[in-house]
Amino acid sequence: MRNLFARGLGKALLGAAIIATAIAATPALAETVLNRGFGASPDTLDPHMNFGAREGWIQDDMYEGLTASNAKGEIGPGAAEKWETSDDGLTWTFHLRDGLKWSNGDPLVAQDFINGVIRQLDPKTASPRAYYFGSLIPLVGGQEFMDTKEGGDPKTVGITAPDDKTIVMKLKAPQPNMMYLVESYHIPPLHKPSFDKFGGDFIKPENIVNNGPYMMTEMVPQSHVTLVKNPNYWDAANVKIDKVVYVVTEDDQTELKRYKAGELDATNEIPSNQLDAVKEEFGKEARITPYLESQYISFNVNKAPFDNIKVRQALAIGIDRQVLQDKILKAGYQANCGYSPPNDPRYKQPQVPECNMSKEERMEKGKALLAEAGFGPDNPLKVTIESSTDNTAKKLAEGVALMWKQNLGVDAKVNAQEFQAWMDTFYAGGWDVLNDNLIGDMPGPESHLIYMRPSADSGYGWKNDEYEGLMDKAAAEADLAKRYDILAQAEKNLLDYYLVTPLDVTTSRHLVKPSVKGWEDNILDVHPTKLMSVEK
């Protein structure tokens, strides 16, 4: 009995071993997979609702706009192969290329892009990005359509499709940077049959129809999003990576370990407290690039004593921006002497005069200005800096507070709150000084400067007709060089008013395996998967 059993068992084990070897010996499918760290779980992948930059990477892979970026962030043809603008810059005409299809084979026509724009503008959609086609691209009738509560008539909006391959946009004022504003992030088309059938659920993997180089096959919240090559993409022949998995990596320390173990080919972030160690260990794999985000201190010009320009100027002088970066923050950011993040070589950014002072000069000039305003050792200025609890933001604020104490004898402290509470404090008014930041919508200073317009009502509560006048003049100027000149004057006006004082420009930080080709550093931090390949 035992012998028979043993023999039977032996045969079974042998059989299993043979099968196992056969399976192991079968060559793996020659499918290239890219594993990208994504950071925290995406807020939404609805392309007409999405406002996040990281979600924009997935949107970039799944949709194609009229134009598209190359790996360096330079703009070129996308779904549109050519375009022209009228002499006054108020009419733009885009010509779609032939043979465009949706991922399910349906033909992609110009009207699909228009449907996407209308959905974004429709107040019923309540999209946070409606202003793209209301003010950023000042479409005729766009703002009005956005503001009509009961829903206006889409035909009043200045974007039309005279035929299946042409899109015409009529603007109220010229926008010379238009090409940057009609990419996949801004103008994803809408597949109306899916939307009509499924409503908001049209973005679920089992329902979704898209027009970009990749299609979504899986979305597990808090875990990953899987995209595979879209065979109906017009340029599918040149898309080298078959599958890209965006892996949710909430904890950047774990992400670093997963990168080291080979589970990820690219990370979303590098832990800021290990920056130097990582740079040393990984060398060229660590990609640290300036980003389109500037950080600055904002003053509450409606609250004494910060309504006194001498006080603001003194506080601006008291900050040594380079030391702040090198000795205190050490996050790889770059000190900035202007308000917007310098990223366009065609723009001559004005610099604040206090950028390059020596420590003695700062102490001398700063204290003198404070004395003129009535503050001194027996009457120290009390300042509270409102900051969010984000680690780097808090460090920055504490560094600034320290400098004010040391250089100016100011009694400065930091009040750090969770993000929502911090925003609430800002909007409620009554704050002294804000640890502030802003990410631009496009290259150049414009989106930063527009945000600061008193008429934009962003919460700063300041009035300046000269600034508004300059911004209006810039908005009407179609020639880019002249437009940038006027914007530089506006920025100087803003800096001279000392509404804000600049601190730095943040960086995007990624680790990228040497086997990944086609990942180029750029200020917009765009890295379309369709332009990458993986070599062993």
Place this chain on the structure above:
Amino acid sequence: MLAFAIRRIIGAIPTLFALIVISFFIMRVAPGGPFSANRKLTAAVLENINKAYHLDEPLWMQFGRYLWGLAHFDFGPSTKYMDYSVTELIVQGLPVSIEIGLWAMLIATFSGIALGMAGALRRNGATDLTAGIIAMTGIAVPTFVIGPLLQIVFGLQLNWLPIAGWDGSFAAKVLPVFVLALPNIAYISRLTRGSMIETLRTNYVRTARAKGIGPHRVIWKHALTGAMLPVIAYLGPATAITVTGSVVVEQIFGIPGIGRYFVEGATNRDYPLVMGVTILYGGIVILANIVTDVVRGLLDPKVSYE
């Protein structure tokens, strides 16, 4: 016993209702709302968004609307993860948290009891000392220290296990289950040890020994059931906490469970999500307590169901 259980369940309903009311109103005391973070929203768009989520209505109306939704098992949409309703998020995340949690509790119970018994029966010997050290480490060292340490050892250096991620495979479960189990092993072993030592001194055990019953039968048949009572009392709430997911473990190991929703939901002021997981957690705790009481009633002859 059935009558007892049913009575407890009915009695739990007002508790759950009180939980809902208190959570609903207290949450809104905290400054900030779900959409105040987005700085570029114009006033008009913000108004639209608030209307879409009924946040512009008076509080009592919002509460009534919420209760009506609950009656239809609809927890509302998540304000942060806009593609999903709270129900969808919980349905997708709960099985993962439960799976890891139950495995962790199972391992913790058996290991903990074994360690505790070994300590109790060989008091102050080498076994007791070792068990004690393991217990103290499990209690004192936090999960966010042990977790990454194990990741480095087993993931990076030995390359036996994946660092993080959830693909349903066995390998992906090992580290998170172990890290989740460790503090529970520690507590259960100390509880078992203390309780066992005490039980061995009681009159009825001494009577059993006096009657001539062998030491093995005394321990495993008579003393054990008595000694288990504090452990059972601990297991109820501990299981409830563990199966609803641990924020730290899930973040470190990239597990798509519901643990993080408790914390993230609060930071994001995602009212519907926080309400959803709070009610879920409340329900599970109440259930766990009822089960604990029933089991205790079965084990302890001194307890009756009155």
